Amino acid sequence: MKVLHAQKLSFKALFVAVVFFVLAAVIRGASHMLGAEGAYANVLHKAFIFLATIGTVFLLRWLLVDTPQRLLKKYTVAPLIRTLVSLVLFFGAVMFLLSRIFNIDLLPLLTTSAVITGIIALSLQDTFKNLFTGFWINTERIVxxxxxxxxxxxxxxxxxVTWRMTHIMTRENDVIHLPNRLVADGVLENYTYPTKLHVVEVRIGAGFNDPPNKVKETLLVIARDVKSVLSNPAPEVWILGYEGYYVHYSLRVWISDFKDAPDVKTELNTRIWYGFKRNMIEIPFPEQTLHRRPLHRPEPPGRIINALKGIEFLGFLKEDELKDVASSARIEDFGRGETIVRQGDAGHTCYFLEAGGVEVFHRTQAGADELVATLFAGDFFGEMSLLAGEPRSATVAAKEDCRCIVIDSDAFISIFKENPGVAERLSVVLAKRTTELNAARLRGASRVDAEKEAQRTILNEIKRFFKIGV
Known part of the structure; x- marks a missing residue:
């Protein structure tokens, strides 16, 4: 969209008026100095009237059109006013000159003109309707x-918006030339005035077995994470009703520029697919589903166990312990741009990247999100929330479509109860990882001391979080 800049005041008409006034003054002065008489004086007098009249027309045009136009810069009717006022002024000047210079009686001419004008008005009634509708559209600020x-x-x-037409550029880059009378006679929806705020609605169906509050919360979380969606007014979810095979929901979000509506709607629909899949919310089809979920969780696939072995702080666990962890693990898919975890949020899960990549952002004291790392397949994050229940220390967003193996802290409860020594071994590994992340700020012996201190702190946090004895 082009930015509408304020129009500068034009002095062109004023300059032309001054030129004509100067010429008129020169002729008037020459007539007096030369003492012109008779026909010669009459010619000079008529030339003076002609030049003074034209100068007056341009002066009035500058006063009535160019100057007020700055006040009308928000309205596209300004060019129309300039044209009409100019026509009226020049028509009046012609009538005046015909009367004063050529001594023509204007009454018969005006009477004849009235008849001709009536005939013309009847034949051009659609044109005049477009003309006056153009005034109405802009003075009422319709568009x-x-x-x-x-x-x-x-x-x-x-x-x-001209005196006859309203020109519209469509999203398909086509131009619609719409007569103003059709704008007045038809229904026109304005998404910019009187407010730029606009609702984007996405309708989606969910299964009857999915609790409405769970579906509504999932949709709201998705909406809050989409760029261009306003937080005030806040997104909202309506239940439209119960259909034959699904519950009908409406997600309504607010945007500040209607231009973004298709992009926002596409992004919402994309993220709903990922969000529903992660939260095991069914998007039903018009067919009967006999078993939506298995009654018992199947044996974890071998690829999950192999992936867990690749995680540094889980590598020393026994095979049976890895199976216990894998039995509670789940696969979650994230779309490009989705926020996986947010800095400061509570959490108790760890994410292992099986495919794709993510970006790690840390919010500074100034409130800016600073990119601190990029992780790819084989990397993991969230281990301190998993084992110590700490709030998320950074925001992690999907750089591209990615698949994560998600591990929950509940998987370690039985492991720590049966073998409390595992907690100490985990604290050593996590302390080493923590100090490596801060290696740029640590040197020599201070790094060793920091690693030991970090190990003691992490061990205490693990024991506190899982309530295991010292």
Missing amino acids: AKGDWVRVDGREGIVIE
Whole structure:
């Protein structure tokens, strides 16, 4: 969309007026100095009247059109006013000159003109309707340049409003030339005025076995993470009703620019697919589903166990212990741009990247999100939340579509109860990883001391979180 800049005051008409006034003054002065008489004086007098009249027309045009136009810069009717006022002024000047210079009686001419004008008005009634509708559209601020509108099922941005036409550029880059009378007679939706705020609605169906509050919360979490969606007014979810095979939901979000509506709707639909899959919410089809979920969790696949062996702080666990962890693990898919964890949020899960990549951001004291790391398949994050219950220390977002193996802290309860020594071994590994992340700030012996101190702190946090004895 082009930015509408304020129009600068033009002095062109004023300059032309001054030139004509100067010429008129020169002729008037020459007539007096030369003492012109008779026909010669009459010619100079008529030349003076002609030049003074034209100068007056341009002066009035500058006063009545160019100067007030700055006040009308928000309205596309300004060019129309300039044209009409100029026509009226020049028509008046012609009538005046015909009367004063050529001594023509204007009454018969005006009477004849009235008849001709009536005939012309009847033949051009649609044109005049477009003309006056153009005034009405702009004086009532129905539509103006830069507005997003819908007319006759087509969406677009108004690029110009003239005395006859409203020109609209559609999203398909086509131009609609709409007569102003059709704008007045039809239904026009304006998405920019009187407010730029607009609701984008996405309707989705969920299964009857999915609790409504769970579905609504999932949709709200998705909406809050989409760029261009406003937090105030806040997103909301409506239940539209119960259909034959699904519960009908409506996710409604607010945006500040209608131009972004298709992009926001696409992003919402994309993230709903990922979000519903992660939260095991069914998007039902018009067919009967006999078993939506297995009654018993199947034996964890070997690839999950092999993946867990690749995680540094789990590598020393026994095969049976790894199976216990794997039995509670789950696969979650994230779409590009989705936030996986957010800095400061509570958490008790760890993520192992099986495919794709993520970006790690840390929010500074100034409130800016600083990129601190990029992780790829084989990396993991969230181990301190998993084993110590600490809030998320950074925000992690999907750089591309990625698949994660998610481990929950509940998987370690039985392991720590049967073998409390595992907690100490885990604290050593995590302390080493923590100090390596801060290696740039540590040197020599201070790093060794810091690693020992970190190990003691992490061990105490693990014992506190899982409530195991010292």
